[in-house]
Amino acid sequence: MSNTNSVDIVHAFWDEVWNAHDPEAVDRFVVDDFLIVSGGEEISGRANFKAWIAGFLAKVDDLHLEVAESFQNDDGSRVTSRWVLTGRNNGILGTAPDQQNIAMTGTAVWAVREDGKLLCNWVERASFELYRRLADQ
Template sequence: MVPNTADTERNKQAVRDFYEEVFHKHDLGAVDRFMHDDYIQHNADCPQGKAGFLEFHKGFFTAITDFRATINQIVAEADRVFVYNTITGTHTGYGFLDYPPTNNEIRFDTVDMYRLRDGKLCEHWDVADTRALFTQVGAIRQ
């Protein structure tokens, strides 16, 4: 099937807007515009669905109030958009899983991989530099 270029460009822009509204401005109210309710989540730390995404990120943004995901590369084909990004912030609060605040600088790379349906996010996979993340939040027993 030949990918529809217009859909690919529309999908990329939707993902850029999602990153701006949610991962920069922390506007969780905007998530409805970007995500299907039955969002399938493959990251084992994050609960299922749009509801699970909202719960997890409410905690993340409480723990790291200056949380920011900066897009390094965005690549799209057919119904997929892959985003190579770097997450930064300061771990000053509770809310990221069960880890108490460390006041550490957080900085780690991640690739988020999305499938879209009718211009909205419906499925997510990711790979993150988990050693950096879990060291920074004080989770690793050395």
């Protein structure tokens, strides 16, 4: 694989999908049979991924994802990003939608196809810590 700009592709995905609050932008970035594994859940297929994003966005008002660090392997087939998600609670993790400011850290590992399309994403996020903060309020 000669793709040397995989980090740029992932950053564009964060900005154009998550920060723009636009699940439809997913079409420009991922393969039809895209797979994401997040929070112990597997979401398979582009349409299901877009629905999952829309549902997540509905639970966090003013969502913003700030990338702390990203890097890729030599051939660009893998990208890893550390990030911080901020916004206001509108029912994330089944909590009361109290509009409280929230922040959650996470790490994402991406598989990138040679043509730059995203194949798969594995996400680990600090949801338990966020849930405890919100539930203790």
